[in-house]
Amino acid sequence: MATRQRRLSESPIVPVTDERRELRDAVAQLVGRYGRTYFQDVVKRGEQPDALWADLGAAGFLGAHVSEPYGGGGGFADTAVVIEECAAQGCPIQYLVISPTICSTILDHHASDAIKEEWLHGMADGSKRMCFGITEPDAGTNTHDLSTTATPHPDGGWRINGGKYWTTGATVADALIVVARDADIGPSGKPTLSLFIVEKDAPGLTIQPLDSALTTAEKSFTVFYDDVPVKPGNLIGEQGKGLQQLFAGLNPERIAAASLANGMALFALEKASQYAKDRTVWTQPIGAHQGVAHPLAKAYIDVQLARLMTMRAAELFDAGSPAAGEAANMAKLAAADACLQALDQAMQTHGGNGLSLEVGIADLYFLARMLKVAPVSREMVLNHIAQHSLGLPKSY
Amino acid sequence: MTKIVVLVKEVPDAAVQKQVDSSTGRLDRSGEKTLNPFDTHAIEAALQLKESGALDVDEVVAVTVGPSSAVKALHKAVSLGADRSIHLTDDALVGSDVVGTGYALAELIKRESPDLVLAGQQSDDGQSYAVGAAVAEYLGWPGLTQVIKLDVDGQTLTCERQAEYGYDTVKVTLPAVISVGDAINEPRYPSLKAIMGAKKKPLESLSLGDAEIDASKVGEAGRKAVWTGSQEPPAKAAGELIEDEDTAETVEKIVAWLDDRKLI
Numbered sequence: 001m002a003t004r005q006r007r008l009s010e011s012p013i014v015p016v017t018d019e020r021r022e023l024r025d026a027v028a029q030l031v032g033r034y035g036r037t038y039f040q041d042v043v044k045r046g047e048q049p050d051a052l053w054a055d056l057g058a059a060g061f062l063g064a065h066v067s068e069p070y071g072g073g074g075g076f077a078d079t080a081v082v083i084e085e086c087a088a089q090g091c092p093i094q095y096l097v098i099s100p101t102i103c104s105t106i107l108d109h110h111a112s113d114a115i116k117e118e119w120l121h122g123m124a125d126g127s128k129r130m131c132f133g134i135t136e137p138d139a140g141t142n143t144h145d146l147s148t149t150a151t152p153h154p155d156g157g158w159r160i161n162g163g164k165y166w167t168t169g170a171t172v173a174d175a176l177i178v179v180a181r182d183a184d185i186g187p188s189g190k191p192t193l194s195l196f197i198v199e200k201d202a203p204g205l206t207i208q209p210l211d212s213a214l215t216t217a218e219k220s221f222t223v224f225y226d227d228v229p230v231k232p233g234n235l236i237g238e239q240g241k242g243l244q245q246l247f248a249g250l251n252p253e254r255i256a257a258a259s260l261a262n263g264m265a266l267f268a269l270e271k272a273s274q275y276a277k278d279r280t281v282w283t284q285p286i287g288a289h290q291g292v293a294h295p296l297a298k299a300y301i302d303v304q305l306a307r308l309m310t311m312r313a314a315e316l317f318d319a320g321s322p323a324a325g326e327a328a329n330m331a332k333l334a335a336a337d338a339c340l341q342a343l344d345q346a347m348q349t350h351g352g353n354g355l356s357l358e359v360g361i362a363d364l365y366f367l368a369r370m371l372k373v374a375p376v377s378r379e380m381v382l383n384h385i386a387q388h389s390l391g392l393p394k395s396y
Numbered sequence: 397m398t399k400i401v402v403l404v405k406e407v408p409d410a411a412v413q414k415q416v417d418s419s420t421g422r423l424d425r426s427g428e429k430t431l432n433p434f435d436t437h438a439i440e441a442a443l444q445l446k447e448s449g450a451l452d453v454d455e456v457v458a459v460t461v462g463p464s465s466a467v468k469a470l471h472k473a474v475s476l477g478a479d480r481s482i483h484l485t486d487d488a489l490v491g492s493d494v495v496g497t498g499y500a501l502a503e504l505i506k507r508e509s510p511d512l513v514l515a516g517q518q519s520d521d522g523q524s525y526a527v528g529a530a531v532a533e534y535l536g537w538p539g540l541t542q543v544i545k546l547d548v549d550g551q552t553l554t555c556e557r558q559a560e561y562g563y564d565t566v567k568v569t570l571p572a573v574i575s576v577g578d579a580i581n582e583p584r585y586p587s588l589k590a591i592m593g594a595k596k597k598p599l600e601s602l603s604l605g606d607a608e609i610d611a612s613k614v615g616e617a618g619r620k621a622v623w624t625g626s627q628e629p630p631a632k633a634a635g636e637l638i639e640d641e642d643t644a645e646t647v648e649k650i651v652a653w654l655d656d657r658k659l660i
């Protein structure tokens with residue numbers, strides 16, 4: 001009889017449906033054929049996990065949550081399972097948080113039928129990718145201060161001028177979604193934002209690498225916009241409604257980031273528990289020492305709690321509940337913290353080997369550490385919860 | 397036009413510790429269950445015949461005999477690509493042995509009159525490796541086991557069998573019952589669409605009466621094999637560990653060990 005060890009990600013504590021269990025198994029089977037070393041090799045060579053991405057797309061796993069005509073028909077909870085299981089198999093693909101998550105969701109909710117027709121099929125089947133640029137050097141978390149500006153052009157369309165940084169995956173994207181300030185003040189008298197699609201080879205676009213400590217396939221970039229033309233059809237939704245439209249993508253982005261963190265944590269804890277069972281330094285396996293076992297157990301509890309909130313947030317989002325935002329914020333914070341704790345303890349459990357690339361945990365660290373500041377920082381989550389859940393005064 | 401029936405079984409998940417319930421002599425099936433992994437190779441073989449056009453297949457039908465929970469195995473089978481499924485379930489089937497299961501499956505197959513029946517090499521629980529052969533016997537069709545390569549030429553299949561001593565090449569004419577070895581292919585994973593659509597594909601649920609199957613030939617009533625007892629396999633003596641500190645010395649030790657046992 002075949003025996004296999006149950007994966008930590010299969011725990012029945014996190015709610016599943018029959019379909020979601022099958023989906024998780026299918027993702028595990030697909031990604032398991034690649035594994036951690038494949039992913040590390042791709043990153044080392046400075047390439048993208050294209051083969052894995054194509055397989056995920058072909059199976060329909062890159063667009064589970066988009067509307068059915070564009071290749072989806074499930075919910076964001078399904079995409080959360082895909083992202084988490086990829087990471088749990090040692091392949092934490094940061095791009096999953098960007099192209100299928102934030103970009104596809106915004107397009108699906110707000111873009112014209114023509115844009116959806118042109119982009120969503122390809123983004124769901126993996127043949128097209130988009131990246132997302134909002135962060136600017138002088139605006140930071142405060143999006144009201146964005147200075148990249150879209151000016152209407154006499155011949156129609158717009159010209160975009162300004163600069164973004166930390167735009168991740170810009171060189172491998174077919175297009176960028178850009179958040180820009182409208183040059184003309186609208187009827188409200190207040191400055192407004194709009195969302196545009198900028199094609200990757202648009203004139204006036206300059207993309208420069210922004211070196212970071214992350215060992216991920218996706219690099220981040222500073223992107224300069226010098227009179228970059230945008231054709232009229234490439235405005236997403238309504239002019240001046242950019243901020244409201246962004247919200248469609250923000251909760252999924254947080255849930256996706258949490259799922260990425262949870263998956264990495266599961267990967268690390270699975271490795272660490274195996275090592276703690278196998279490695280004997282004195283007379284018993286090191287896992288028999290409570291100094292090793294208890295911190296792992298505690299880390300696992302925190303990861304499970306984070307997974308529960310993440311799945312709950314996804315279900316609330318899919319149900320259209322106004323509580324989705326609160327849950328998504330809590331999930332992101334809890335998952336990032338739990339993941340860092342799990343990685344740290346998994347490394348500690350491995351002793352010196354915890355730092356080796358062969359074990360494959362240490363090189364997850366900066367991606368996990370990033371999740372404490374991006375896509376939304378820990379402090380901004382706490383601001384949100386203090387104000388909206390506890391009714392405390394607005395602090396900024 | 398060709399119809400393929402694939403025999404699939406629900407088995408305890410490989411992560412579940414398996415035990416025989418000593419009061420009934422049957423496997424304790426209370427834990428989580430799944431589609432027999434060996435049967436995914438049979439489904440894959442059917443789909444490859446269909447997709448490659450080697451056979452002009454218009455339908456792949458998954459068939460199971462099992463308790464009510466076995467519908468999940470059928471959902472999995474259709475999510476992998478079977479077009480529809482048939483579930484024979486009846487209290488009178490409880491405790492069926494290989495011959496009884498083979499008889500019931502053969503009766504279900506007769507209702508479908510397919511051109512080809514594919515089965516896995518073994519179930520992951522009972523693992524008698526025999527149901528395919530029993531089905532072939534009841535149908536009076538040629539039956540082949542451990543097939544790891546299938547070539548089609550009209551109504552003739554040239555099959556490579558993995559045998560203990562090497563490989564057999566056997567030709568059979570359809571209709572036939574073929575149990576495939578797990579080396580025949582690498583099974584696919586289901587796509588999102590297939591997973592979502594699995595519960596929407598036709599599933600026919602039949603009792604013994606519905607399928608006009610003789611209840612006296614199945615279950616406790618019809619069984620010819622009876623479980624009488626079980627015991628732990630004898631504990632193996634601990635092996636000898638040779639640490640490789642000096643390779644020349646290690647080789648010497650291994651050679652001496654083999655020599656002691658007259659193995660070289």
Ligand SMILES: Cc1cc2nc3c(=O)[nH]c(=O)nc-3n(C[C@H](O)[C@H](O)[C@H](O)COP(=O)(O)OP(=O)(O)OC[C@H]3O[C@@H](n4cnc5c(N)ncnc54)[C@H](O)[C@@H]3O)c2cc1C
Binds near residue numbers: 370377
């Ligand atoms: C690897 C990586 C990839 C990224 N990818 C993208 C991308 O693809 N697209 C994109 O647009 N952006 C991307 N970003 C940017 C990311 O979204 C931002 O870094 C993040 O939102 C934080 O903004 P900031 O860096 O401007 O920090 P700032 O806003 O400058 O904040 C600095 C610090 O001050 C704190 N702070 C600010 N305001 C308050 C307050 N009111 N109360 C308490 N504390 C406060 C913050 O929490 C933070 O700790 C990426 C960042 C990284 C590191």
Ligand SMILES: Cc1cc2nc3c(=O)[nH]c(=O)nc-3n(C[C@H](O)[C@H](O)[C@H](O)COP(=O)(O)OP(=O)(O)OC[C@H]3O[C@@H](n4cnc5c(N)ncnc54)[C@H](O)[C@@H]3O)c2cc1C
Binds near residue numbers: 405486491
């Ligand atoms: C209500 C009910 C309760 C049962 N309880 C038990 C039980 O407690 N313990 C137990 O071992 N069995 C039980 N069975 C199943 C039955 O006894 C076995 O299916 C039969 O003995 C097959 O033997 P095997 O598992 O060794 O199959 P093998 O001969 O090893 O299987 C070879 C191949 O035959 C096919 N096959 C095998 N069984 C079935 C099936 N049932 N339906 C469709 N295709 C099949 C598969 O393709 C499989 O890969 C039960 C059946 C029913 C209906």
